[in-house]
Amino acid sequence: xxxxxxxxxxxxxxxxxxxxxxxxxxxxxxxxxxxxxxxxxxxxxxxxxxxxxxxxxxxxxxxxxxxxxxxxxxxxxxxxxxxxxxxxxxxxxxxxxxxxxxxxxxxxxxxxxxxxxxxxxxxxxxxxxxxxxxxxxxxxxxxxxxxxxxxxxxxxxxxxxxxxxxxxxxxxxxxxxxxxxxxxxxxxxxxxxxxxxxxxxxxxxxxxxxxxxxxxxxxxxxxxxxxxxxxxxxxxxxxxxxxxxxxxxxxxxxxxxxxxxxxxxxxxxxxxxxxxxxxxxxxxxxxxxxxx
DNA sequence: ACCCGTGTTCGCTG
DNA sequence: TCAGCGAACACGGG
Numbered sequence: 001x002x003x004x005x006x007x008x009x010x011x012x013x014x015x016x017x018x019x020x021x022x023x024x025x026x027x028x029x030x031x032x033x034x035x036x037x038x039x040x041x042x043x044x045x046x047x048x049x050x051x052x053x054x055x056x057x058x059x060x061x062x063x064x065x066x067x068x069x070x071x072x073x074x075x076x077x078x079x080x081x082x083x084x085x086x087x088x089x090x091x092x093x094x095x096x097x098x099x100x101x102x103x104x105x106x107x108x109x110x111x112x113x114x115x116x117x118x119x120x121x122x123x124x125x126x127x128x129x130x131x132x133x134x135x136x137x138x139x140x141x142x143x144x145x146x147x148x149x150x151x152x153x154x155x156x157x158x159x160x161x162x163x164x165x166x167x168x169x170x171x172x173x174x175x176x177x178x179x180x181x182x183x184x185x186x187x188x189x190x191x192x193x194x195x196x197x198x199x200x201x202x203x204x205x206x207x208x209x210x211x212x213x214x215x216x217x218x219x220x221x222x223x224x225x226x227x228x229x230x231x232x233x234x235x236x237x238x239x240x241x242x243x244x245x246x247x248x249x250x251x252x253x254x255x256x257x258x259x260x261x262x263x264x265x266x267x268x269x270x271x272x273x274x275x276x277x278x279x280x281x282x283x284x285x286x287x288x289x290x291x292x
Numbered sequence: 293a294c295c296c297g298t299g300t301t302c303g304c305t306g
Numbered sequence: 307t308c309a310g311c312g313a314a315c316a317c318g319g320g
Contacts, residue, residue, distance in 0.1 A: 002298065002299085003298060003299090006298085057299080079299080079300085080298095080299085081299055081300080082297070082298065082299055082300095082316090083297095083298090083299095083316095083317090083318090121316085121317065121318070122297090122299095122315085122316050122317060122318085123315075123316055123317085124299055124300070124315070124316075125299085140300090140301095164309085165309080165310095166309080167309080167310075168309075168310070172310090175299090177299095177300085184298055184299070185297090185298055185299085186298050187298085259298085260298095280310085280311075280312090281311085281312070281313095282297090282298095282299095283296095283297085
């Protein structure tokens with residue numbers, strides 16, 4: 001599930017659910033993973049969630065101390081991996097299955113106590129406490145490109161970087177998080193379809209016009225997917241003090257134009273058949289007739 | 293039983 | 307030094 005749109009929705013939910021609220025308790029339940037550990041989690045106690053930022057698929061939370069005497073600021077760097085999600089539950093509800101981290105927030109105004117859970121079945125995601133919230137000191141984060149939703153896509157920068165990928169297929173190239181962070185396997189196929197670009201083309205061969213189309217196609221796909229997620233989230237009871245998950249419900253129809261639609265007629269040209277190929281070990285979907 | 297997977301990192305190779 | 311590749315991580319679902 002989690003590519004840029006899903007993580008964006010998670011960030012908005014976290015801010016709405018727990019923004020400005022103070023952590024009363026923090027615990028982790030996973031037996032074998034080293035991260036986080038109780039000692040690291042304890043640094044969050046009594047601190048207020050003052051910032052929720054997203055760069056690509058990375059969630060950056062900032063917590064500030066209660067005291068005015070400059071109590072230490074603490075950050076959390078969280079990634080949803082393949083199966084991670086954030087879930088809100090009432091305080092006395094049972095923890096969801098595959099819960100890894102539980103954060104209990106204090107009552108605030110008319111809001112009830114709530115618990116937020118970081119849930120991750122496959123354990124490819126993580127939740128790391130970052131002392132001082134010095135995110136930029138983390139090499140992986142520093143290497144990320146500018147977030148496309150907030151800062152747009154710098155065509156010149158993108159073109160210059162693609163030019164260095166001589167042989168790499170464009171679909172594989174754009175999944176490099178240093179280029180356009182947040183592009184995952186679904187959004188890569190969707191963005192290329194919207195841009196009418198063949199995913200097999202060597203990255204360095206794209207013209208400037210094609211690079212522009214690609215940037216627009218990716219942004220359009222991000223925004224389309226985000227809107228779908230917002231609607232699905234609102235429909236399942238956003239605002240009510242009930243259990244809410246932000247991910248699409250299982251069994252909901254595939255909202256994508258080509259992803260996971262092998263064999264279907266092309267929704268644009270109607271002349272081609274959506275085809276699945278494997279690139280760098282991942283599925284790619286495209287229309288051989290109108291993606292050139 | 294077997295294979296697949298919406299992500300990332302690491303080690304190897306040329 | 308580096309682009310590119312394949313494996314590894316873990317585990318439910320089809």
